[in-house]
Structures are given as C-alpha cells and as structure tokens.
Amino acid sequence: MSNNISFIFNSKYLSKSQSALLIIIFIILIGSLLFAFSFGSYNFSILSLIDGSNSLIENTVFYEIRVPRVILAGLVGASLAVSGSCLQGLFRNPLADPGLIGVSAGAALGASLIIVFGSSIASKFILSTFLLPLFACLGSAVVIMLLFLLTKGFGHQGVTYMLLVGIAINAIASVGIGILTFISSDSELRSLTFWTMGSFGGVTWPLLIPAIIIILFSFIFLIPVLRNLDILQLGESEAKRLGVNVQKLKYRIIITSATSVGASVALSGMIGFIGLVVPHLVRLLGGVNHTYVVIGSALMGSSLMIFADLLSRILIQPAELPVGLITSAIGSPFFLWLIFRINKI
Amino acid sequence: MSIKSENINLSYNNEEILKNLSLEIKQGEIVTLLGPNGAGKSSLLNIISGDTDANSGLVYYNNKDINKLTIQERAFIRSVMAQSQPIVFDFNVREIVEMGWLDRGNIKHANQFDRAIKMILNDCDIASLEFRKFNTLSGGEQRRVHFARTLLQLWRESKSDEPRYLMLDEPTANLDLSHQVKMMKLIKKLSNEGVGILLILHDLNLAFKYSDKIAILKNGNMVSYGKPKDIVLSNILDDVYELPLNVQLSENRIIINYV
Numbered sequence: 001m002s003n004n005i006s007f008i009f010n011s012k013y014l015s016k017s018q019s020a021l022l023i024i025i026f027i028i029l030i031g032s033l034l035f036a037f038s039f040g041s042y043n044f045s046i047l048s049l050i051d052g053s054n055s056l057i058e059n060t061v062f063y064e065i066r067v068p069r070v071i072l073a074g075l076v077g078a079s080l081a082v083s084g085s086c087l088q089g090l091f092r093n094p095l096a097d098p099g100l101i102g103v104s105a106g107a108a109l110g111a112s113l114i115i116v117f118g119s120s121i122a123s124k125f126i127l128s129t130f131l132l133p134l135f136a137c138l139g140s141a142v143v144i145m146l147l148f149l150l151t152k153g154f155g156h157q158g159v160t161y162m163l164l165v166g167i168a169i170n171a172i173a174s175v176g177i178g179i180l181t182f183i184s185s186d187s188e189l190r191s192l193t194f195w196t197m198g199s200f201g202g203v204t205w206p207l208l209i210p211a212i213i214i215i216l217f218s219f220i221f222l223i224p225v226l227r228n229l230d231i232l233q234l235g236e237s238e239a240k241r242l243g244v245n246v247q248k249l250k251y252r253i254i255i256t257s258a259t260s261v262g263a264s265v266a267l268s269g270m271i272g273f274i275g276l277v278v279p280h281l282v283r284l285l286g287g288v289n290h291t292y293v294v295i296g297s298a299l300m301g302s303s304l305m306i307f308a309d310l311l312s313r314i315l316i317q318p319a320e321l322p323v324g325l326i327t328s329a330i331g332s333p334f335f336l337w338l339i340f341r342i343n344k345i
Numbered sequence: 346m347s348i349k350s351e352n353i354n355l356s357y358n359n360e361e362i363l364k365n366l367s368l369e370i371k372q373g374e375i376v377t378l379l380g381p382n383g384a385g386k387s388s389l390l391n392i393i394s395g396d397t398d399a400n401s402g403l404v405y406y407n408n409k410d411i412n413k414l415t416i417q418e419r420a421f422i423r424s425v426m427a428q429s430q431p432i433v434f435d436f437n438v439r440e441i442v443e444m445g446w447l448d449r450g451n452i453k454h455a456n457q458f459d460r461a462i463k464m465i466l467n468d469c470d471i472a473s474l475e476f477r478k479f480n481t482l483s484g485g486e487q488r489r490v491h492f493a494r495t496l497l498q499l500w501r502e503s504k505s506d507e508p509r510y511l512m513l514d515e516p517t518a519n520l521d522l523s524h525q526v527k528m529m530k531l532i533k534k535l536s537n538e539g540v541g542i543l544l545i546l547h548d549l550n551l552a553f554k555y556s557d558k559i560a561i562l563k564n565g566n567m568v569s570y571g572k573p574k575d576i577v578l579s580n581i582l583d584d585v586y587e588l589p590l591n592v593q594l595s596e597n598r599i600i601i602n603y604v
Binding site (some may be wrong): 233 | 368394395396416417418419420423424425427429430432433434435436440441443444445447458498
C-alpha cells in the first residue's frame with residue numbers, strides 16, 4: 001500500500017528547535033568519542049597515530065582495546081536509552097526502564113544460564129559469540145512478555161503498578177542467578193559476578209561486530225513506528241481509530257527492546273538507570289514527541305555512557321571503577337527526584 | 346454512499362444492551378442519538394465506528410462490510426471522538442492535533458499539512474493555545490483540541506466527493522455555551538460540505554436545532570426515529586425521559602423546557 005511510506009520517518013514531526021537540538025547532541029557525541037579515544041590508563045598522544053610515529057604497543061592498545069571499548073560503551077548507552085524511551089512510550093509510563101522493570105535482569109539470567117550450563121554443549125567461541133547474546137535476548141523477551149501478561153496487555157494501570165511488578169521480576173531473576181552462582185565453578189563464578197557489576201572491559205572485535213549489527217538493525221526497525229508511538233499516547237482504542245495497528249506496534253517494540261537490551265547485557269552486564277535518566281533529560285530539553293525523544297536518547301545515551309566509562313577508566317588509575325556504579329550514582333538521585341515530580345502532578 | 350448498521354445485537358453477561366438496531370448515516374446528514382443514560386447510545390456508536398464487535402448484525406461503510414476493511418482504510422473513511430484518556434507525557438496542543446493527520450502517500454495532500462492545521466486551529470478557536478501544554482488546559486479546552494484532531498483526520502484541501510463520516514460521542518460535554526454553539530455550527534458546516542455525521546447529545550435543544558434525523562434509544566431499543574419535528578409531534582419524549590417536558594414548536598424552532 002502506497003500510504004505505508006508515509007509512516008516512515010518524517011521530519012515534519014520534528015520542530016525546528018528539536019532538529020537543532022539533535023544536531024547539537026550529535027556534535028557532543030562526536031566530541032565525547034574523540035575525548036574518550038584520547039584518554040586512558042595507558043598514556044600516549046593520539047596525534048602520533050595520525051603521523052605514524054607510534055609504537056606497535058600503542059597501536060594495539062588503541063585499536064584492539066580502547067576503540068572497541070569506547071564503541072561498545074556508546075552502543076550500550078544508545079540501546080539502553082532507546083529501549084527505555086520506547087518502553088516508556090509503549091507502557092505510557094515515565095518510570096519504565098529496562099533495569100527497573102526487570103528486562104535487564106531477564107537478559108542477565110539468560111546469559112548466566114549459558115555461562116553455567118553452556119560449556120557442556122558448545123565450544124567457547126560459538127558460546128560467547130552467538131549463544132550468550134541469543135539467550136540474553138530470549139531472557140529479556142520473556143520478561144517483557146511476562147509484563148505484557150501481568151499488566152493485561154500493557155493496559156494503563158497506573159505508574160506504580162508496573163514498578164511493583166518489576167521489583168517482583170527482578171527478585172525472581174536474582175533468585176535464578178543466585179542458584180546459578182551457588183552451583184557454578186570458580187571460573188564461571190568470575191564471569192557471573194561480571195554480569196551483576198557491568199563493565200566494558202575485555203571486549204574484542206569478533207564479539208563487538210555482531211552486537212553492532214544487531215543493535216543498529218533494531219534501531220532501523222524502530223524508526224518507522226516512532227510516530228505511531230506518539231499516537232498510542234492517546235490510548236489504545238484512539239490509536240486504532242487513527243489507523244494504527246496497535247498489536248503490530250507492540251510486537252515491534254518488544255522485539256527491538258528485547259534484542260537491543262539483550263545484546264547490550266550480553267556484552268557489558270547490567271548497567272542501570274541510563275534508560276530512565278536519558279529519555280527524561282532529552283524530554284526536558286526539547287519536547288516529548290517520540291521522533292525527537294528516541295533519536296535524541298540514542299545520541300545522548302551514547303555520549304553519556306562514553307563519559308561514564310571514561311570516568312571509570314581514569315578516576316582511580318590504574319584500577320577501574322565499575323561503570324554501573326557511576327551510572328547508578330547519577331541515576332538513583334534522579335530517580336527519586338522523578339518520583340516526587342510525578343507525585344506532584 | 347452511507348454508513349449503515351443492520352440488525353445489531355449486543356449483550357454483556359446475558360444482559361441485552363442493543364436489540365436488533367439498524368441505522369443509516371447518509372453523506373451530508375446529521376443523525377443524533379438521544380436517550381437516557383444506559384440506553385445503549387455509546388455502545389451503538391462504538392459498534393458503528395468499529396471499536397467493538399456486535400454479537401450479531403453487520404456494519405457497512407459505503408456498501409463494504411467493515412470487517413473487510415483494514416483499520417487504516419477505516420481511518421480514511423471516518424473519524425471518531427469518544428471519551429478521552431489522560432495523556433501521560435507533556436505534549437503541546439499542536440502535537441496532539443497533528444496526531445490526527447493521516448498521510449496518504451500523496452504529495453499534494455502532504456503539502457497542505459501546515460495550512461490544514463492552521464485552519465482547523467482557527468475553526469476550533471484554539472489557535473492561541475497552539476504551543477500550550479495540553480495537560481495544563483481546562484476540560485473544555487482539551488475537548489476542543491481533541492475535536493480539532495478529529496477534524497484534521499478528515500481534512501481535504503477543497504470540497505471533496507470522497508465519502509467521509511464523523512462520529513462524535515457527546516462532543517459538547519464540558520464546553521461553555523458559546524463554544525457549544527460554535528461547535529454545532531462547525532458540525533453543521535461540515536455536513537453541508539457532504540460529511541455524514543453521527544452524534545450523541547444530551548442537550549435536547551441543540552439536538553433538535555441541528556439534527557436532520559433523530560434516533561431515540563431506550564433500554565437498547567430504538568423507540569423512535571425520524572425528523573426532529575415528527576419526533577416532537579409524536580409526544581414520545583415525556584415517556585423516554587420519564588419527565589414532563591414542555592415543548593414549544595414554532596415554524597422553524599423547537600424549544601424544550603423541563604422544569
């Protein structure tokens with residue numbers, strides 16, 4: 001049908017100031033990338049890479065350790081912020097966050113299952129490249145489906161209801177992870193602890209490239225439905241009257257959130273609050289329509305995460321702070337502020 | 346061309362809500378549903394708009410079975426204003442109205458976007474609210490914004506023979522007197538342009554002044570249907586509302602008192 005074309009990204013739903021803001025956030029992202037490329041616990045001039053006067057070890061540090069790490073941080077920040085903003089839109093709930101409502105925990109449980117039981121069924125390479133992300137995605141999809149059932153098809157049930165359900169799901173997942181921790185071997189235990197802390201260290205290109213592809217694809221898959229997410233805010237039956245296929249929209253958001261959160265958690269563990277803080281900052285800056293909020297969240301989530309990771313790398317050298325600690329330190333007071341603000345309304 | 350419902354039956358938990366109702370809304374005609382609370386007015390409107398399914402009976406849009414139309418095709422034919430839900434995020438008025446815009450994959454139509462919105466904001470007397478936050482508006486103002494969105498959904502550049510229908514469930518609720526009259530005049534203007542209109546009203550005077558046909562429902566039955574004058578002459582209103590009504594009928598005016 002020809003009029004389907006129209007539902008694809010359409011700049012007329014962005015105001016001029018919103019377009020300008022998106023450009024500014026994009027420039028900040030480029031800046032933070034350059035900044036993060038230049039600093040780290042191993043000090044050398046980034047300019048030497050350009051004129052070729054650097055040593056082999058500097059090359060390795062830069063291309064094999066620092067660049068993939070920074071890219072992963074950006075990617076994970078973007079995918080958590082995007083799925084946060086989309087889930088907030090889908091649930092019509094400003095407090096929905098992949099961490100708070102248990103989606104990340106579901107992914108971590110899926111990943112933990114593979115760490116503990118996977119070694120008996122597949123080789124190490126297949127395991128970490130394919131099975132781990134796959135099970136992480138499945139874990140988050142199961143949680144979103146569970147939320148779907150418990151909230152009667154995402155019906156509007158009040159802001160707190162979903163948070164309570166999220167607490168319960170988080171608890172269930174941590175029981176699962178706890179049991180797995182108990183029966184795991186020493187080396188498995190070390191990997192498991194990693195999921196609960198969150199880190200971008202140790203990523204390599206063969207692990208990173210599939211994640212880049214998965215996450216970028218899920219973003220592209222999202223763009224055509226951003227306007228429908230706006231219309232959904234009028235209520236489900238109203239959206240249907242306006243010609244929105246609500247069922248399809250739900251599935252699309254569930255699939256993209258599950259895959260992007262799953263892929264992120266598989267590579268970096270659980271990192272909280274980015275999905276909550278970033279969309280709200282973006283809304284405070286320039287408005288609430290999803291074409292702007294989701295794209296803005298992708299850009300801002302990515303630069304915020306790159307900065308958080310940079311902090312974790314350089315604050316207490318040569319040791320490293322868990323990045324999840326930094327995002328929670330920023331995010332939890334913000335969460336409290338948000339709760340009080342919503343109560344006032 | 347028309348929207349037709351035939352032999353609609355609806356029941357909830359063995360309680361019959363609509364009993365074998367048929368109704369037709371022709372192009373350019375205002376049909377109003379009247380009746381006490383719980384008579385089945387909104388249920389009938391929801392079935393005709395395609396929101397809910399009847400237990401039996403058929404709905405046709407321009408002679409096509411509604412079940413054979415996709416929700417997108419339905420959206421091009423009719424727009425609906427019903428009871429609205431609270432909106433969580435802080436959209437401004439313009440953004441809410443824009444949600445009514447249906448892209449038709451037609452560049453000529455798409456280029457009219459800004460002009461259409463400006464015209465409709467003016468028509469609905471909300472141009473001054475364009476960039477206000479929707480959630481800071483009064484109930485009546487919010488109602489007008491939703492009405493504007495409903496109108497935008499059916500907007501055409503010029504007079505169009507394409508059959509269009511508007512279904513409004515108590516559009517004048519929460520409006521002050523002058524805005525009630527303004528809205529009814531706007532509805533009348535649309536019907537003169539060929540839009541078929543299905544209304545639910547509680548104000549008998551507005552209903553009798555602006556409607557072409559009136560259907561009176563009670564307990565899921567259609568107890569009367571016809572032109573306003575004929576209905577008044579049949580003296581059925583007292584029974585329907587269980588209240589002695591004082592009707593003054595002059596040449597082209599019907600005034601109903603109920604005190």
